[in-house]
Amino acid sequence: MSNVNFEPGCRNDWHIHHDGFQILLVTAGEGWYQEEGKPAQLLKPGDVVAIHEGVKHWHGATKDSWFSHIAITKGTSEWLEKIDDDYYNQLTK
Numbered sequence: 001m002s003n004v005n006f007e008p009g010c011r012n013d014w015h016i017h018h019d020g021f022q023i024l025l026v027t028a029g030e031g032w033y034q035e036e037g038k039p040a041q042l043l044k045p046g047d048v049v050a051i052h053e054g055v056k057h058w059h060g061a062t063k064d065s066w067f068s069h070i071a072i073t074k075g076t077s078e079w080l081e082k083i084d085d086d087y088y089n090q091l092t093k
Helices: 085-090
Strands: 002-006 015-029 031-035 041-043 048-051 057-061 067-079
Touching: 015 031, 015 057, 057 067
Parallel strands: none
Antiparallel strands: 002 067, 015 048, 015 067, 031 041, 031 057
């Protein structure tokens, strides 16, 4: 379990969790969560995201807000490509 804080504009890379799962409990600010092939979802305090094993995804802060979540992760993480700045900057609330 980790308490993760992202400054505005910060996000992690695409990644996959193997042999387990991840649960995100949003505690503060506004952020994005996106699964490959689906639109990005705006997250706010109180939101919960359950990420199943093998699902390629990323998460992080919006451009203008800090973002905090508790991440409960079981298994190993495979880190993949970065989120393209041009793509990220086009995301709108």
